Amino acid sequence: MTPACISARWFRIILTRLALLATVLGLSGPALLAQSDSQSQPPSQSAQDIPDAPSTVQPPTPRIPAATPENPSGGNAEEPRKPEPKSSKSEETKPAPPPMPPVETVPADTPAPSTTQGKGPRNQISPTEDLYKISVSANFVQIPVMVKDGQGRPVDGLLAKDFTVLENGKAQKLTFFTSDPFQLSVAIVLDLGMSDVAVQKVNQTYSSLVGAFSPYDEFALYTYSSTVSQVTDFTGKAPRLTAALDEMKLVRGHDSGPPVMGGPFSGGPTVNGMPVGGPPNAPVNTPPKEAHVLNDAILRAAIDLSKRDRTRRKVIMIISDGRERGSQAGYKEVLRVLETHGIQVRAVVLDQGALPVFKQVEKIHHIWGQGYADILPKYTNATGAGDIMTELSRNSIEDAYAEITSEARNQYTLGYSPKAVPGSSAYRSIVVEVDKKGLDIFTKAGYYSIPSMH
Secondary structure, three states, X not given: OOHHHHHXXXXXXXHHHHHHHHHHHHHHHHHHHHHHHHHHOOOOHHHHHOOOOOOOOOOOOOOOOOOOOOOOOOOOOOOOXXXXXXXXXXXXXXXXXXXXXXXXXXXXXXXXXXXXXXXXXOOOOOHHHHHHOOOOOOOOEEEEEEEEOOOOOEOOOOOHHHEEEEEOOEEOOOOEEEOOOOOEEEEEEEEOOOEHHHHHHHHOOHHHHHHOOOOOOEEEEEEEOOOEEEEEEEEOOHHHHHHHHHHHOOOOOEOOOOOOOOOOOOOOOEEOOEEOOOOOOOOOOOOOOOOEOHHHHHHHHHHHHOOOOOXXXXXXXXXXXXXXXXXXXXXXXXXXXXXXXXXEEEEXXXXXXXXXXXXXXXXXXXXXXXXXXXXXXXXXXXXXXXXXXXXOOHHHHHHHHHHHHHHHHOOEEEEEOOOOOEOOOOEEEEEEEEOOOOOEEEOEOEEEOOOEOO
């Protein structure tokens, strides 16, 4: 075989192998590309038959099935199907929501409703309001009543059926009755016109005076002698009252004993028995009259108490010797203010007013102005507080504070709605009777009705 033939044969072999190699390469290239693409692509739909574990951060995305004859739109997990917009027809047929009920509000200072009267379910209010507050109307008459036995001890356990209320002699139908304690609004009226010995004795009892009140009471402090002063406004904070009373300890009372009318200390300087400045005029031995405005002090405290919450029991506590001189206000006009607003006057009388002769005041209920030897017992009996407390020792004064607040807070409370008389504000007398013998009853003598607007 010639060299030319060999070269041609080898040339054909090389061409054949090159063509075979090109064929092999042409078939394997798409497969390799497909394999690389398959690694970057997510698993096929068949691999999604087992759901992933639920996420703890957000709920899993619902799996959308592949396209089927029943569901031609299909879809996959990467391209979730968007919800179709609702048609206007479906919006028109959707029923409208029910209207919101009206929101009812009450003023912020409206007192809580009564939980003592009425037959409905018990209201969910605080224990303080539950015990002390009642709701009253314009023509509602509220009567605190204190009942004691022959030894002066309070009588408990009485019921509404045991009481009879007469207004101007006619029996009234009770619409309210309770023996629950009340919150107090107390005006403390301190007499600084007493002798200095009495004033200093009272100064030692101030801590017991503050301790006589409960955390739910409110109180204000007034002083008087020739004029009336309000030391503190009404507050329920005991430290404020304590601070004011501590300042009162620096105030001195009047000197004891009668005024000096003669002797070496009655005149001015003299020379050889003759007064300096010329012959003296005829001496006029007239003791000075010092004002002791008890009526004005009670009236000032009563006017301020009339503005307090009407669901509280209102009390004026007087610490005095009981003297009255020089007031601009008279007894009758002050008593009218007290009876109009249901204010009780209670008194601790000491110094000269606590002498035994002062205790011989005749006991009369419901008829003011008869048989009284002093003006202060008139106030206490007419407003339902009973007799004054005449005390001489420090311990008895402290006991009187606690007794006054306890009796004022823990009384029977009766209520009724009288028939309104158009345009009438006449005085109406009240008599309370108890269907038991041997008991003493203390209540206000009457009240002035509120004129009807009809």
